[in-house]
Amino acid sequence: DHLSPEREKKLVFLTARVHPGESPASFVCQGVIDFLVSQHPVAQILRDHVIFKIVPMLNPDGVYLGNYRCSLMGFDLNRHWQDPSPWAHPTLHAVKQLIVQMNQDPRVSLEFYIDVHAHSTMLNGFMYGNVFEDEERVQRQAVFPRLLCQNAPDFSFSNTSFNRDVVKAGTGRRFLGGLLDDTSYCYTLEVSFYSYMTAGSNAPVPYTEETYMKLGRNVARTFLDYYKLNNLIKDNRTTHIER
Numbered sequence: 001d002h003l004s005p006e007r008e009k010k011l012v013f014l015t016a017r018v019h020p021g022e023s024p025a026s027f028v029c030q031g032v033i034d035f036l037v038s039q040h041p042v043a044q045i046l047r048d049h050v051i052f053k054i055v056p057m058l059n060p061d062g063v064y065l066g067n068y069r070c071s072l073m074g075f076d077l078n079r080h081w082q083d084p085s086p087w088a089h090p091t092l093h094a095v096k097q098l099i100v101q102m103n104q105d106p107r108v109s110l111e112f113y114i115d116v117h118a119h120s121t122m123l124n125g126f127m128y129g130n131v132f133e134d135e136e137r138v139q140r141q142a143v144f145p146r147l148l149c150q151n152a153p154d155f156s157f158s159n160t161s162f163n164r165d166v167v168k169a170g171t172g173r174r175f176l177g178g179l180l181d182d183t184s185y186c187y188t189l190e191v192s193f194y195s196y197m198t199a200g201s202n203a204p205v206p207y208t209e210e211t212y213m214k215l216g217r218n219v220a221r222t223f224l225d226y227y228k229l230n231n232l233i234k235d236n237r238t239t240h241i242e243r
């Protein structure tokens, strides 16, 4: 309603491919983008209610060079969120500035930061989250992965874990988890380099470009459940998305 006072809009910030060798992360991110810009009724509702800021490739130089983990200058960018240099880590510096700016903007409420990676030894999709003293916050942080688990057959809540390892202190998830306020959630979304198990399967199913993109689609539509926007769908039959 354009006559009502302007309410702050919810904002979801998504990044991918900080590690250039993790190409599955790009397919997941592509799935998110393709769905959000589609004519699907769920996508239309999400666009009306949530702002999505997406940086599909945090480390383009590393991708261009064919590096597995590092940037052009040999940095693992996902260990430099605390103090990125505009000269040595330009993409990270710019994205961090944008996130800080969004976080201070009174018109928006930055509620999610999700950084997409691929995992070389684990199966399925899963998440890493942060550890908090406040038990209620711990529970609230588990809501999104639980909902995603219901929507994505290849997403595993049991593989999802919450940690505070010192070695991960410079990651986007850990650093932004400390920077943003206690109503924001920061996750690393990991997807296996090779396969997933579903509830009914007795052997791992190899991922394809298409199933990586489906995971991305399911990540996007989980925000409909999270923000309880389901009642805005006019025709229930259209809410079904092929898994």
Ligand SMILES: [Zn+2]
Residues within 6 Å of the ligand: 019, 022, 117, 118
């Ligand atoms: Zn990674």
